[in-house]
Amino acid sequence: MPRPRKNGLPKPLPEGFILTDMMKKKWRLGRMIGEGGCGLIYLAAEDTGRPVADDSDFVIKVEYQENGPLFTELKFYQRAAKPESMQKWKASRKLDVLGIPAFLGSGLAEYNGLSYRFMVMERLGSDLQKICERNGGRLKKETVFQLGHRLVDILEYIHENEYVHADIKAANLVLSHRGPEQVYLVDYGLSYRYCPKGVHKEYKEKPRKSPDGTIEYTSIDAHKGVDNSRRGDLQILGFCLLHWLSGSLPWDAVLKYPLKVHEEKTRLMENLPESVQQLSVKGASTDEVAAFLLHVNSLDYQDKPNYQYLKLLLGSTASGKLDLSAPQRAVEEQCTKEIRNREKVRPAPCDQFVKIYHDRCTAVPYSFLTAGLASAKQCSSHHIWALMIKLLI
Structure with missing residues (x-):
């Protein structure tokens, strides 16, 4: 049997398949609910002999055993995200919640001659990307800063x-x-x-190394082939905050060209705070993000960030329900987009008028009816042409 392609999606496991973790606990697979770059995600439950319900509180992530990402993720949870460690941290920082999912187990499995690695996690809901897309690419400023506040807490713990x-x-x-x-x-x-x-790892540039991560937000260090450090994580977060506030980034048009993206990011960081302030949109100043990135820009590779200062810059607390509705301008832009899309598939009123005129009218000169309306075809006030149609009909 051919060896499975490294980092490829695995062949699916059947619903109802039983997995046994390292602690000998048995888990039953439910239906597959998602997939990532290298793995599949299934609903799951402790095995009781019954099918997995759709409201199950657990999921299992599955990859080929030889793949790297899930192995890396497991090592993170085993070393850095032990339940007792997170509880102690929350108590010391007076946090109600620390936004790192609960890890429940892991193991290896065989199916049809293929080797799999799996990880059991608590089930979560929708991701923020889907919500941003629904909102026209933006979130409300208060929500952006709430998210930023919580993410600084999470990153401080990880770091x-x-x-x-x-x-x-x-x-x-x-x-x-x-x-x-x-x-x-x-x-x-x-x-x-x-x-x-x-x-701490030493700063070392590797120009031939392709940057890991997502090109829109990759740190400048990563563009240089340098392994990420604390400042890199916070720079990535700063780019995210800017994107969620303004709905775009200065390098959106060149995402296919990593070198140009690197140049644009470098230009943005070298021209702070003005480079970020000029990206403000109505009702959403980016001054706080400019200050956030200024602090990040002041850090050397091995420096520890001032997490408390970064949270103060955002001027918001982490508590409270997240308002995930669209900002008003994003709502208006979405409505305009929908109107334009509808107009693409229906005849403009002026074109309808011309057709009806030629079909029904011979006595009244066309030039007489349209006198003074030469510019109406270019204007958005289509009610003029609609009125002319009513007169003809």
């Missing part, structure tokens, strides 16, 4: 436990399965142990 995430983005921010009160940072497949046993 204190010797890891960086390296792929913060809306698609990796997932709401609670039971409601939008809490958001979780997921997918630690690109996480990196930047400070093993308390010794």
Whole structure:
């Protein structure tokens, strides 16, 4: 049998398949509910002999055993996200919730001659990317800063436990399965142990190394082939905050060209705060994000960020329900887009008028009827042409 392609999606496992984790607990697979770059996600439940219900509180992520991302993610959870460690951190920081999903188990399995690795997690809800797309690419300013506040808390914990995430983005921010009160940072497949046993990695550029992560938000260090550090994570977060506020980034038009993206990001960081302030949109100043990125820009590779200062810059607390509705301008832009799309598929009133005139009228000269309306075809006041149609009919 041919060896499965490394980092490819695995062949699906059948619904009802039983997996046994390292602690000998048995889990039953339900239906498949999603897939990532290298893995499949299934509903799951502790095996009781009954099918997995659609309201199950657990999921299982499955990849080929030889794949790297799930192995990396498991190592992160085993080293940095132990339940007792997170509880101690929450108590010391007076946090009600720390947005890292609960890890429940892992193991290996065989099916039809193929080897799989799996990880059991708590079930979560919709990701923020879907909500941003529904909102025309933007979120309300208060919501953006609430998210920023919570993410700084999460990143501080991760960093204190010797890891960086390296792929913060809306698609990796997932709401609670039971409601939008809490958001979780997921997918630690690109996480990196930047400070093993308390010794920070050295700054080293590798020009031929392709940047990991998502090109829109990749840190400038990663563009240079440098392994991510704490400042890289926070720069990625700063780019995300800017995108969620303004709905776009200065390098959106060149995403196919990593070198040009790198140049645009460098230009933005070298011209702070004006480069970010000029991206403000109505009702959503980007001054706070400019200040956030200024602090990040002041950090050397091995410097520890001032997390408390960054949260103060955002001027919002992490508590409270997230308002995920669209900003008013985004609503208006979406309505305009929908109107334009409808107009693409229906005849303009002026064209309808011309057709009806030629079909029904011979006595009245066309030039007489349209005198003074030469510019009406270009204007958005189509009611003039609609009125002319009514007169003809």
